[in-house]
Every structure is written in structure tokens, then in C-alpha cells.
Amino acid sequence: MNNTQQARFAVAEHNSGSLSIVAPLRWSLVVIFLWFGGMKFSNYEANAIAPFVANSPIMGWMQTLFGIQGTSDVIGVLELSTAVALIAGAFVPVLSAVGAAMSIATYVITLTFFASTPGVFEATAGGFPAISALPGQFLLKDLVLLAASITLLLASRTASSK
Template sequence: MEKIIKLLAKSQYTFTNFARISIFIVMAWIGGLKAFQYEADGIVPFVINSPAMRFFYHNTEKRVLDKNGELIPEYQLFKNPEGRVVKKNIAWHQENGTYIFSYILGFVIVSIGLMIFLGIWYPKIGVLGALFTVLMSLVTLSFLITTPEAFVPKLDGDFPSPNYGFPYLSAAGRLVLKDVIMLAAALIIAAESASRLIKKSDIK
């Protein structure tokens, strides 16, 4: 057991770099997928309900009546199920600016991931990448507050589930909550990069 503890203690820098590589893989993969229609469509509920991001879209204020006569946000009528392409939905998303925003967002995410990765050799770039990751994670976690789709909805019917609303996370909510881990990893990486910068430049 003592040998294992000593090995773990000596491996701290190696594991920090593994965290960097892990974040890079996640950001490069997810950021790259933002160039594809299904992924761009999938982030609409998060962006359109976020006070910090909704201005990127054009159809944020539109409300329509659903089949039950209830007034709902227009985007809810134009969701594309993953794996399907519905032309009328695509047209709405084009008008909304969904795809242009997704391309830009994907580029930003991949760039931040690359900065994290380069932090292995360049601590100053690593600090910036880590801080951007912290900011991105905080924005993502705010979706738990602003996005109705983050929790299981209350449905009508013969057998409605008694488990809806807070704290019953939907698939979207569970995906968002995982950014707590990304936030923690980014803070550890930022601290390690800053420590190397201090040693390198003799900052007191």
C-alpha cells in the first residue's frame, strides 16, 4: 500500500496532463459535432432559454399555440429527433440562425480544448484555456436553472409519472450536470499551470 501511495504522489503531474488530454478529447469531439445538423438542433433549448446566450438566435420571442391550445415557445414545434431530418424544421432553424451559431460555438470549443492540450508544454496558454473552460462550464451549468428541458416534464395522460420537475433530471439535465466534473478539472489544471508559471518567472 505504501508503494502505491508513493507512486500516486509522484504521478500528480502525469495525471494532470491526462486530465488535459481528456478535456481536449471531449471538447474536440463535441465541438466538432457542432458542425452537424442534429447537434446544432439539439442545443437550441439550452441557448434559446439562456439570458446570456439567447441573443444569438432570431426566433427567441415567438410564441405559438400547441395542439392543446396552450401558448408555448415556437422552437418546441420544430425539434428534430436525433437521426431524423424534417425539412420544415430545418428551414425554421436556418431562419433562427441555429447553424451559423453552432459552427461558431464549435470552433470556440475546439479552440479552448486545444489551448488546454497545449498547456502541457506552454503553461501560460494552459492557464487561459483552463479559465475559459471554467467560464464555459459555469455557463453550461446555468442551463439547469434556465432550461425547462433539463428536468422531467409533467405530462398528461392515463399514466402520468409522479416524478417530474426538480430534482428529476432529464437526459439533457444529466448531460449538463456532468460539467461539474469539467469545472473541477479545469480549476485543478489552472492551478497547476499557474504554479509552473510562478516557478518559471520567479513570481513572488
């Protein structure tokens, strides 16, 4: 690959072109945001997230304003926008930082569901710190996704300052 091709395919992190050490984090987040964001437009997904949103002091107002499907649609637009920013961020460092910041906001909010969603802590296993399979373990994975988002933001910030 010549220098022109490398420059065209270089990711915002500028570590090793498209094989940047953080590229797998970026593209994994892109897949998650595209898939989950697209699903938000289905009745199935809208009803699945409704209890999380309804019990959230941060997001509960949305169901009053938009209804269950409307709220899911708004979240879907935000998630797809995050995916687009992350994709564009592979080529433009500032968009990488924007996408990573949007991703961080998503996972910070979903991790607050630990405190607001009934059934997170499993009473039959002694309560806290034992967590249920659903919704507890489902939410816990967002801790890793938050770490990936923070890592991508830090890498993007470094690239932006070069």
C-alpha cells in the same frame, strides 16, 4: 529518457513530465472539446443544442444574430480553440491557464442551463431535486468537467509562478 527528452515532453504542470497527475484531466478535456467542437458544425448537433441556447439568458441572443447553425458554428470555433489552447498548454504554462480558463467559462455557462432549460427537473419524480435523463443528467456531468478545468487552472497557475 534523458533530460532533454524529458524537458521536451514535460507538461505545463511540471509534476512528472508527460505522466503528470493532472495530464489525464488535460487530455480528457482535449478529446471532449475536439469531439464536441467538431460536432457543432453538423446540422444534427446544431439542432440538438438549439433549445439550450434559445432558453439561455447568456446565449439566447446568438440565435437571433447568427441563426441556429451559425450559433453552433461559433460555439464550435470556441470549443476547438479551447482544445488548441489546452494542447499547447501541455508545453506552455500560460496557454495551459488560458485553455483551462476557457474550459471553466464553457462549463459555468452550460451549468446555468439548469436554471433556464425547460425539462431539467423531472415532475413525475417529484420535481427538484429529481432531474431528468435529458437534459438534466446530460448537464450534470458538466460539474465534473468544471472541477477538472479548475484543477488544471490551479496546476497551471502553480507552474507559471515557478
